[in-house]
Amino acid sequence: MDKLAELEEKKRQLKQLRERRLYAGRESLVDHLLQGRQQDRNRGNGYMVCRSVQTDAAGEITPLAPTRITTYDKMVQTTVINGDEASTVEDSGSDELESASDTELAPEHDKVKPLASVMVEDQQNTVKIKSFSVQEVLDESFPRENALLSGKCKSGILPIYRWNAELEERAQAELRPVCLDNIGNLVAVLFQSTPVDRNDVLMAPWSYLFVLKWDARQVVDKIEFRGQTITKARFLRKDIASNVISLLAVSHTGKTTLTELRCVEDLDSVKKLERNIISKNVFATAVPALEEYRGVPPGHERFIAASSNGVLNELSSLDLSIYADATSCQPPLSNIKVVPPRPSELVVVGHHEDDEEGGNMETKSGVGEEKFRQHLLKISLFDSLAISAISLSPSDSRLVYAGTEDGGIYKLNLDKIQDGTLKIFPTNDGFLPTKGRAALSGNSLPMFHSSHVVALSHNADELLMSASFDWTCALWDPLNCSQLATIDMGSPVLDAAWLDDESRFCGILTWDALSIVEWQYHAVTDANTLNDRWESTMAPKIICRLSSNEASCRSFTCFKNFKRDDVGHVFAVGCDDQEIRFYSMALQS
Structure with missing residues (x-):
């Protein structure tokens, strides 16, 4: 096959491959952050490309770009035959035509300079607060929502x-993922x-x-915290269409670190990433529970966080x-x-209520x-509550x-704060x-859970799901004060x-399995009050289950679904190694 025709065919195939990778709509922020990053990585340090053609005529060099001549280590040499026919000969020093054509087709303005890894070794606060998010809010430069990929996926959990993080393991140390979160493709x-x-x-x-840009398997940023135990990482400002990616990290000592990423373009139309880190010591102990307010206007983004010693703070998502x-x-x-x-x-309160009710404690409310009073007598011996999970009411923040x-699961009214x-x-x-149906007939059963509550979350129906170390998950109707199922x-x-938010499916993670559970409930109207309430129709059922053996690991540590x-629902699952497993599943609601 003619060498020149073979080179042109490879160029055409590479061009089609790039076109298929593009989104149907406007390029998302993630694409701006990462476009061209893989090309820079393949190019390597000190790799130079020249666009020129060498001919047999002495002293004649015909450049492809007369106004901008660079040096090549890959070139095409032509030999004139009969004055009009030409054949191509590959240079002896080149063994990868694909790399040359890939570089040649890459537009100059799509190059992105990657960020170098950063290391954090101190616990100090940020001296001077510089926030990309605050600047963006003041400039009111918010992009439009980006389009999502379209396609179909077969039912069932598919790998x-x-x-692999490819981290160097330290001797006498355990390395494992402990937290996952997502925003868009990140x-x-x-x-x-x-x-x-x-x-x-x-x-x-x-x-x-x-x-990590999970669909392209590309690392956008890496931060190494030496001498610190980071317990939680959470993306902020998910509901705001922004050019700034905000990521919150919380340490075991209560230190909060806000990392901001944005893509900027210099005068030479070269895109590069910028990183900004804001650190503050607001809490004195670990912060296992936090949730961001939803449906707030730009500039009012904030989240509520609770520490293990029962302290609540409401912090701005822009600058902490x-x-x-x-x-x-x-x-x-x-x-x-x-x-x-x-x-x-x-x-005192107990005797007072018994007198009003005439000592009748046989009712459900009684x-x-x-x-609940017996439960409070146990925790009243302590001066604080170790909060491990929180959830904001969708109807009243x-x-x-x-x-x-x-x-325990406690309902806190922020309007009843007195003296701090x-x-x-x-x-x-x-x-x-x-x-x-049990109507609390067994007094030995706990009011809520018998062990550590690890998760609380509301859905669109304002039903509250809780999970605990006591092996159980429960579904509550807080507005009608009832437990629907467990x-x-x-x-x-x-x-x-x-x-x-709209489905009745949830993901439940144990050390040995990831289960997809469907809650069975429907709305009924009370004949006396004419108010709607939720009622369980049957016991919840596990519709799908992924075991740790199927994932080729000993145990699971964390998961995130989006x-x-x-592809439907994507599950990122962390195990007891350096690998993060990604699975997809299509559900029929």
């Missing part, structure tokens, strides 16, 4: 691929490298935070400052301590109040549901759910989340 992966011997004070823990609304009469939510009632208050390490404290009332602000997963639950139009 997509595995991504996935945040948090690794912890902790000493095997917990008493080894000479060996400090390390943490690694990756930002204490959020203060100048148009509201409510004071800022800063260092609010959630405290249980004192034992004396429980005794039994519920008595069980001033109502916060907090799950704690003692297994928020006290738990024996009525739990009206949230004393009955156990459905499911025993057979082992401690590590995490649980709705697949999306929805894509082209």
Whole structure:
């Protein structure tokens, strides 16, 4: 085959490959961040390309770009035959025509200069706050929503691929992923490298935070935290169409770090990434629970966070400052301590309510109040609550549901803060759910959970799902104060989340399995009050299950699910190694 025709055919194939990779609509922010990054990586350091043609005529060099001549290490030599026919001969020093044609077809303005890895070795606050998000809000330069890929996917859990962090493991240290989150095509992966011997004070823990474009298997950014244990990573400002990617990282000591990424273009039309890091020490202990407010206008993005010693703070998603609304009469939510009632208050309140009810404790509400009072008597011996999960009420953002390490789920009304404290009332602000058909007949059963609550989440129907180390997940109707259903997963639950707000499916992770569960419930109208309430039709069922053996690992550690139009639901699963497994599943609601 003629060499010139073969080269032209390879150029045409590469051009078609690039066109198929493009989105149907406007290029997303992720594409701007990463377009051309893989080409730079393949090109290597010091790799130079020249666009020229050498002929047999002495002293004649005909450049393809007369105004811009560079040097090549790949070239095409032509030999004149009979004055009009030409044949091509590949240079002896070139063994990859594909690399030359790939570089030749790459437009100059699509090059992106990648970010170098950064290392964080101190616990200090940021001295001078510089926020990309604040600048963008002031400039009011928000892009439009980007289009998603379209396509079809067969039903069932299907493996997509595995991504390996390729981190160098330290001796006498365990390396594993502990947290996953996503925004668009980006996935945040948090690794912890902790000493095997917990008493080894000479060996400090390390943490690694990756930002990965999961569908292209490309690393956008990497931050290494030496001497620090980062426990949680979460993308912020998900509901805002922004040119800035905001990622929050929280350490075991309560330090909060906001990492911002944006893509800028210089005068030579070369795109490059910029990173900004803002650090603050707002909390004194670990922050296992946080949730961002949804449906807020640009400039008012904020999230509520709770620490393991029961302290609540409302921080701005733009620069981690204490959020203060100048148009509201409510004071800022800063260092609010959630405290249980004192034992004396429980005794007085209990006798007072018994007198009003005439000692009748056989009703459902009476039994519920008595069980909750007995639970409060146990935690009243402590001066704070260890909050481990929170969820904001979709209908009223001033109502916060907090799950704690003692297994309780407490309804907090932020309007009842007094002197910097928020006290738990024996009525739990009206949230004393009955156990459905059982009607709390077994006094040995806990009111909520018997162990650490690891997850709380509302769906579009305002139903609350909770997960706990006691092996169970439960579904609650907070507005009608009832428990709809519960499911025993057979082992401690590590995490649980709705697949999306509109469906009745959720993902539940244990150390040995990822289960997709469908909750069975429907709306009914009360004949007396004419109010709608939710009622369980049958027990929840597991429609699909991925075991750790099928994933070729010993145990699962974390997971994150997100929805894509082209492949359905995507599950990123972390195991006890350096690999993140990606799976897809199409569900019929």
